[in-house]
Amino acid sequence: DQQVKQNSPSLSVQEGRISILNCDYTNSMFDYFLWYKKYPAEGPTFLISISSIKDKNEDGRFTVFLNKSAKHLSLHIVPSQPGDSAVYFCAASSTGNQFYFGTGTSLTVIP
């Protein structure tokens, strides 16, 4: 059973606009969340993380929001750039040992 879900397989956004990628989870014990970015023929690379003691974490153009009551997190990219076009995975952990990944959202930023 998928504990971490990304319900949008794909998303297209105009360059300069905001990209919002969503992730839902079912396990209320998850307390650490990460976003990874993946280009074709490469492994995923870490983007940003958030602990459950926070509801927001920001790093440059990337902001992750966590809504624990809704078991929902989102990644905001603003402004979006063509180089942001990639597949984005969210991941969650409750023990800090095993991470559960979502199915990924393919983002296309249109120049």
Place this chain on the structure above:
Amino acid sequence: DADVTQTPRNRITKTGKRIMLECSQTKGHDRMYWYRQDPGLGLRLIYYSFDVKDINKGEISDGYSVSRQAQAKFSLSLESAIPNQTALYFCATSDLNFNGLTDTQYFGPGTRLTVL
């Protein structure tokens, strides 16, 4: 040079064959992981190891085995490959955060395995 390398990058094999995928890292991390990626299913954890003497099963370990030959090397074996093991396989390493738990994972480039 890449911090996490995987060999081979691509492999085609036949049902019933034994195959080994290898992973090496130069990051000096103790923790290493094997994942597989399938379309529509994301990445799923097969096995993980916290040091040379510590091996743990992940979500989908059936049909797989691993060997941690050294801190830097973690191999994944398919004893008798079957077609539904066709997937993209990723190795990853991680350090510990200030809480002593797994921090960011660093992934290799992946191995595309096809079982005919």
